[in-house]
Amino acid sequence: MAALDRATEAEEFLSQPGFYQSSVLLPIAAHKRALLYAITTYPVTILIGETGSGKTTQLPQFLHQGGFTSDEKTIACTQPRRVAATTVALRVAEEMGVRIGDEVGYSIRFEDMTGPKTRIKYMTDGMLLREALVDPLLSRYSVIMVDEAHERSLSTDVLLGILKKIRKKRPELRLVISSATLQAEDFMRYFTEGEEDASKVATIVGIEGRAYPVDIQYLQEPCEDYVTRAVETVFDIHLKEGDGDILLFLTGREEIDRVVSLIGEQSSSLHPRSPQILALPLYAGLPSDQQLAVFDPPPENHRKVIVSTNIAEASVTIPGICYVIDSGFVKLRAYNPYTGIESLTAVPISKAAATQRAGRAGRTKPGKCYRLYTSTAFDSLEQQSIPEIQRSNLAPTILQLKALGIDNVARFSFPTPPPAELMVRALELLYALGAVDDYARLTRPVGVRMAELPLDPMLSRTLLASVEDGCWEQMLSIAAMTTVQNVFITHSDSKKAGEQQKRMFSVTEGDHLTLLNVYTAFTTRGKKEAKWARDHMLNFKALSRAVSVRNQLFRYLERHNPGLAEKHCENVTGERIRKCLVKGYFAHAARMQPDGTLRIPGREEELWVHPSSIMFNRKVEWVVFHEVVEGKKLFVRDLSVVEKAWLVEGGGGYWGVKEGR
DNA sequence: GAGCACTGC
Structure with missing residues (x-):
């Protein structure tokens, strides 16, 4: 997925107007002093950095210039996805005029591009957890920035819990938790609970982003079948609205293939001399050459319609999107602790996801988002989707926590505690496998080596x-x-x-x-x-x-x-x-x-x-x-x-x- | 004779 790799946050900055003139113009530049002050003063800084604010590329550089890398210390910036870790690192190395692997590096599974000179290190959050197995206090880092923490991935949640614990033993360690607006207060509470003087522990800093307004349209009446409604909406936009490509969010391959062929069939009824439609599928299981096709400019006189799963919600950014059509559904994994059975089901998205999807229309100019549900339906959506840790098989997570020295996993401070049944089920399995003993302690050598x-x-x-x-x-x-x-x-x-x-x-x-x-x-x-x-x-x-x-x-x-x-x-x-x-x-x-x-x-x-x-x-x-x-x-x-x-x-x-x- | 949202070490 080489070309998909390119289209990540680093690329988004490249497409920002004025970026090449100077990164001084990024919104974050105006907050440099305030940020350095907050991070110097407070052990934990919750950073609300909107899309396009420049937080991921700029903040680690500010900290580097601000003296946080003296004494051979390193700044870590973790990402939930590999592609983000690599592309952002490459971008920052270029900005600083250094070779990747020197002052700026990255570390992901199978690829360690760091060296003795590395002071700013981008990595996946899973990779930092692995490092904690060897260096339990993560002592080489002066600042750890957990980016995209609001996504609440399994490894981000575990990492936050570990960092909260490490912080108590390393008062000089600085944490930056990058969050969306809605979750900022939750993170604040999480990091200050049980503290004598919470106001001295954590603070929230907000940075405006650089996004264009997106006009949201709802259905007046709920629709029976969002698939046919989506196709109708594509043609409505095509015939009535100005230039710009369309991004349509559906739940899976079957739906996507159906919609792509429906659009193909119906576009034959368009007047041969009027603008045409080119529909392209996008999902992770697609062969890479077909994935790359979504980045190609459409043929002359064609409007591109990308029909995608939620891979286009955060992982992949396609330039030129001005219209978003949102089905309001996503497929999520569920895990039944009683049966041990995993399932994949289409469920309504969260408000946060709906906002994220709509935002995809406002990257290059003001855009429009068509939600295939009513505003009442939107109001009834959950604020956020259930964190992964509450709907996964926890055997790997618990084994990892034990290996990190957390003996009593039931008392571990998770950002959101998983249901007790999930914990019990996981411990039962680990016991049967011989990874933990009668007292639920990690066994040696079996448990320790399994965790590795x-x-x-x-x-x-x-x-x-x-x-x-x-x-x-x-x-x-x-x-x-x-x-x-x-x-x-x-x-x-x-x-x-x-x-x-x-x-x-x-x-x-x-x-x-x-x-x-x-x-x-x-x-x-x-x-x-x-x-x-x-x-x-x-x-x-x-x-x-x-x-x-x-x-x-x-x-x-x-x-x-x-x-x-x-x-x-x-x-x-x-x-x-x-x-x-x-x-x-x-x-x-x-x-x-x-x-x-x-x-x-x-x-x-x-x-x-x-x-x-x-x-x-x-x-x-x-x-x-x-x-x-x-x-x-x-x-x-x-x-x-x-x-x-x-x-x-x-x-x-x-x-x-x-x-x- | 069925079907695979998305990540990650």
């Missing part, structure tokens, strides 16, 4: 077991392949060819061994080449990512197993690998019923083998699976055949308890 691995705990456990079981070479490949998505290309036009190619690699014992075959074939016969991948209907980018992930995982294993590289696994059978899988995935064991559906012991839910699985339409007895996804039915993905005896042996107490219920 950047994997789901079940997979971490499996990988650690594979070293003892003599199949780590194979399990590394399997682990890497299950973490990257979309390995098999299944476009509608080439579906059959894809299925056929997949069958070439298939193994009757299940999807894990099939994935191993694909990985091995790609790295040996395929020589890691794009052409080979294409010929076999495999996603080259996904496979290349699997190679990087595998390399990284190998280094983690090697750290505690010196000379591992020489200890090749010999005579590895599929059975040895599947037995090893059971050691991490026993909680995801299921038995096939005579009708072909699956049941987890002790549970009622009827599970179905996903049709993408090698195991689809096959009769077996016991399986372990990687995950459950909810569609029209509950589907399990990535399965392997196992034997009951292995479950009893490898699953320890957990499985026995489940069966006994």
Whole structure:
């Protein structure tokens, strides 16, 4: 997604009128003294920096000039997304006239562009959390700016909690929390709760942005079907409004593809000499060449309509948008702690998201936003959507907190505490995996090493077991392949060819061994080449990512197993690998019923083998699976055949308890 | 014979 990478915050500044004359003209410049004063005086500064204020690029430079980097100290600025961390760093290095990796650097997974001279460091918030494992007080940083904190991503929330704790032990540390207006007071309360004199701890500073006004239009009456209404609105704008491209927000691929073709069909009725419409889809699962198409200028006499998921809400900025059409819906992940089942459902957006979407129309000139719902419906929307930490599987988070030295996770100060059921469920699983003991303390070495691995705990456990079981070479490949998505290309036009190619690699014992075959074939016969991948209907980018992930995982294993590289696994059978899988995935064991559906012991839910699985339409007895996804039915993905005896042996107490219920 | 919002280590 190289071209998408370009279109981030750094690019937004490039498009600001007057930016190139001098960054002195950015709104933040007028607040330089006030900001430095606030940050010097208060341990915590909540910064309300509107879009286009220049906070992300300028504030770290002010702090650098203001003496916060003397004594070899560094300023950190964290971002929820990798692309933002890299592009902003490149932009700032250019502004300061230094090479990236010298005074200004960035650090994201697989890419560390920092050096001994680095004083301003942009990084993902997940990366800073990793650093805290090694340096619990983050002592090399004088200032930590948490950007986009209002997005409330899982890792941002955990980071805020950790920083709140660190601050008590490091009074000289300065925190800057960058927030949207609505959440500023919440962050203020969060950082000052329990303080004797709150007025001395934190302050709020606001900086105006540089955005043009956006005129908001609502429906008079609610509409039955926002898809058809969206298409009508596109044509209304096209025929009645002035120049400018349209951005339409829908929930997912299916809707988007439908709308793109509807617009295509209906645009044939436009007068051949009048301006035409070019509709383009945009979602993360799209091949990158098609994603890039949204940045191309439209052909002569055409208006561009980009039909997008919420990827265009914050991750991707497309220049030239003057009209936004907002369906009012988004797909969000939900997690049921009782069943352990994840689902993806379309839900109404929050007011904050609606505002963010509308703002996409006012980047280059005054714009218009058409909301496909009534103003009454808008009033009834939640202020913000539920933070991720309240709707996720918390096993990885709790393991991480324990590794950071937070023994009592129930008393940890989260910005928003997760529901107790989520915590209980996560602790149960971690206990069964042997990561925590009877007192919920992290075990050594298993728990500690599991926390080091950047994997789901079940997979971490499996990988650690594979070293003892003599199949780590194979399990590394399997682990890497299950973490990257979309390995098999299944476009509608080439579906059959894809299925056929997949069958070439298939193994009757299940999807894990099939994935191993694909990985091995790609790295040996395929020589890691794009052409080979294409010929076999495999996603080259996904496979290349699997190679990087595998390399990284190998280094983690090697750290505690010196000379591992020489200890090749010999005579590895599929059975040895599947037995090893059971050691991490026993909680995801299921038995096939005579009708072909699956049941987890002790549970009622009827599970179905996903049709993408090698195991689809096959009769077996016991399986372990990687995950459950909810569609029209509950589907399990990535399965392997196992034997009951292995479950009893490898699953320890957990499985026995489940069966006994 | 079904379908994948978006991130991240």
